[in-house]
Each structure stands twice: as C-alpha cells, then as structure tokens.
Amino acid sequence: xxxxxxxxxxxxxxxxxxDAVDRLRAAGAGRVEAGLILGSGLSYLAExxxxxxxxxxxxxxxxxxxxxxxxxxxxxxxxxxxxPVGFAQGRFHLYEGYPPxxxxxxxxxxxxxxxxxxxxxxxxxxxxxxxPPGTLLSIxxxxxxxxxxxxxxRPTDEVTNPFPDMCNAYDAGLREQLTAIALEHxxxxxxxxxxxVLGPSYETAAEIGLLRKIGAHAVxxxxxxxxxxxxxxxxPVVGIxxxxxxxxxxxxxxxxxxxxxxxxxxxxxxxxxxxRAFIRSAASELRSV
Ligand code: HPA
Numbered sequence: 511x512x513x514x515x516x517x518x519x520x521x522x523x524x525x526x527x528x529d530a531v532d533r534l535r536a537a538g539a540g541r542v543e544a545g546l547i548l549g550s551g552l553s554y555l556a557e558x559x560x561x562x563x564x565x566x567x568x569x570x571x572x573x574x575x576x577x578x579x580x581x582x583x584x585x586x587x588x589x590x591x592x593x594p595v596g597f598a599q600g601r602f603h604l605y606e607g608y609p610p611x612x613x614x615x616x617x618x619x620x621x622x623x624x625x626x627x628x629x630x631x632x633x634x635x636x637x638x639x640x641x642p643p644g645t646l647l648s649i650x651x652x653x654x655x656x657x658x659x660x661x662x663x664r665p666t667d668e669v670t671n672p673f674p675d676m677c678n679a680y681d682a683g684l685r686e687q688l689t690a691i692a693l694e695h696x697x698x699x700x701x702x703x704x705x706x707v708l709g710p711s712y713e714t715a716a717e718i719g720l721l722r723k724i725g726a727h728a729v730x731x732x733x734x735x736x737x738x739x740x741x742x743x744x745x746p747v748v749g750i751x752x753x754x755x756x757x758x759x760x761x762x763x764x765x766x767x768x769x770x771x772x773x774x775x776x777x778x779x780x781x782x783x784x785x786r787a788f789i790r791s792a793a794s795e796l797r798s799v
Contacts, residue, residue, distance in 0.1 A: 545620025
C-alpha cells in the first residue's frame with residue numbers, strides 16, 4: 511500500500527488512539543463533552559477555545575498527518591463558553607492514501623475522552639441551484655459512495671456491534687436543536703443529504719447528474735467514515751456542511767481548492783456563531799437529562 515509520509519500502516523488504530531489520549535492527558539486535557547471535527551478552511555473554529563491545550567498530530571508517535579492545504583493537524587482541547595470540548599483541526603481522507611480505519615481516529619479519540627456527542631463540519635459542493643456558495647446545510651443523512659468502511663477489519667475482540675444501525679446517523683434531536691439555534695440567531699440554515707465520494711479529483715458533470723438523481727444535495731470527500739464510526743460507538747452526531755461552490759455542471763467555472771478556502775473564510779462569522787451557540791445549547795440540554 512502507498513501510505514503517506516508520517517503514517518505507519520503496521521501500527522494498530524487502537525494503539526494510535528491510546529497514544530493520542532495519553533499524550534492529550536499528559537498535556538492536561540480532561541474529559542470533553544463534545545468532539546468537533548473541522549473541515550477544509552474551518553480550522554479557525556478552534557481559535558475560540560479558552561485555555562487551549564494543543565497537541566500536534568506529529569507529536570503522537572505513528573499518528574497520521576494532515577497533508578492537505580487548509581487542513582492543519584492538531585487536537586485542541588479546552589473550553590468553549592465553559593463547555594469542555596475537543597477539536598480535531600484536520601482530518602484524514604481516503605484520497606490521502608490512508609486506510610479506512612484511520613479516518614475514524616479523531617472520533618475514537620473524542621469518544622475515549624468522554625465526548626457525549628460529535629459535531630462534524632465539512633466544505634462541500636452544492637447540487638442544488640437554490641443553495642448557492644456560502645449556504646450552511648445541516649446534514650440529514652448521507653450516501654457513502656466511497657465504497658470503503660472504517661469498521662472493516664476491526665479486531666474481533668474490539669467489535670462491540672458487528673452491524674451498526676444507521677437510521678439515526680445524524681441525530682434527530684441534535685438536528686432539531688441546531689435548527690432552533692439557527693432560527694434564534696437568524697443564521698440561514700438549509701437541510702440536505704451529503705454524498706461522500708472518494709476524490710481527490712472533483713466530480714464530472716455526469717457524476718453530479720447521478721448524485722442529484724439519487725437524492726444528494728451536497729457532495730464532499732470526507733465525513734461519512736467518521737459518522738459510521740460514531741454510529742458504532744453510539745455517539746450522537748450532528749453535521750454541518752458549508753457549501754463552498756456549485757458542483758461541476760451547475761456552473762461553467764472550473765473548480766479549484768482556493769475557492770473552498772475563500773468561501774470558508776467568508777462564512778466565518780455565521781458558522782462560528784452557529785457552532786458556539788449550538789455547543790452551549792446541546793451541552794446544557796445534556797446536563798439537564
Ligand atoms: N466536490 C467534492 N468535494 C468538495 C467540493 C465539490 O464540489 N467542494 C468542496 N469539497
């Protein structure tokens with residue numbers, strides 16, 4: 511297998527999670543209420559954290575690195591408006607050459623730190639002419655077109671649920687809260703289905719035509735594996751896509767990654783306000799049950 515620099519395919523994902531958690535605890539990280547995985551260009555969300563403890567992926571022996579521009583590679587643990595949270599600044603993609611189980615590493619690290627829910631964010635292409643670039647979308651469901659699953663090959667003694675259910679993969683209760691928060695703060699938020707593709711090339715117009723026919727509203731190259739791992743761990747998920755561009759065929763413009771990072775920078779005030787208010791609300795809701 512062609513594995514990226516910094517990755518050692520002989521190390522078990524379980525050992526990587528244990529090492530990451532040890533390293534974070536040694537840096538002073540305690541229990542977190544929420545784990546957040548930050549998508550392309552959205553690393554700034556971790557800058558709002560108070561008393562941050564930062565551990566670079568490169569400080570954890572054998573841990574993979576983020577290799578993509580716009581993705582840094584750090585865990586940041588601290589408090590967001592007094593809620594203990596962990597951020598993964600930078601995630602792992604199949605197109606970087608990582609084996610599927612490695613895509614779930616940040617999810618398993620947050621679960622091991624005690625997270626009670628997971629917020630996944632990503633940059634995605636829009637498949638709906640009514641959802642222009644800059645639209646925020648609450649993910650209602652996904653279609654896994656990566657034809658890979660992070661649970662395949664799990665050591666049998668670690669399998670808690672051999673066939674995880676995906677009927678509430680994006681937790682209905684958390685989604686309702688997200689919608690209510692967006693309304694309250696007057697932040698426009700759409701809903702839709704995310705299609706996860708392999709990448710790294712963008713889609714052809716014919717592929718986008720197919721994705722629209724099968725019910726997708728957004729397309730991206732991440733997220734689905736993380737959400738599958740969270741389902742196995744019974745960790746409730748809420749997902750936000752920032753639609754950074756019209757997908758191929760909806761516009762004559764060729765796609766470029768710069769557009770993704772620029773749209774992410776433009777959306778900062780809205781997405782920051784939404785995420786902060788949501789984390790506060792979800793954490794207080796959890797405390798009251
Ligand atoms: N396609 C796939 N992934 C993406 C896109 C897209 O158009 N935009 C941002 N990530």
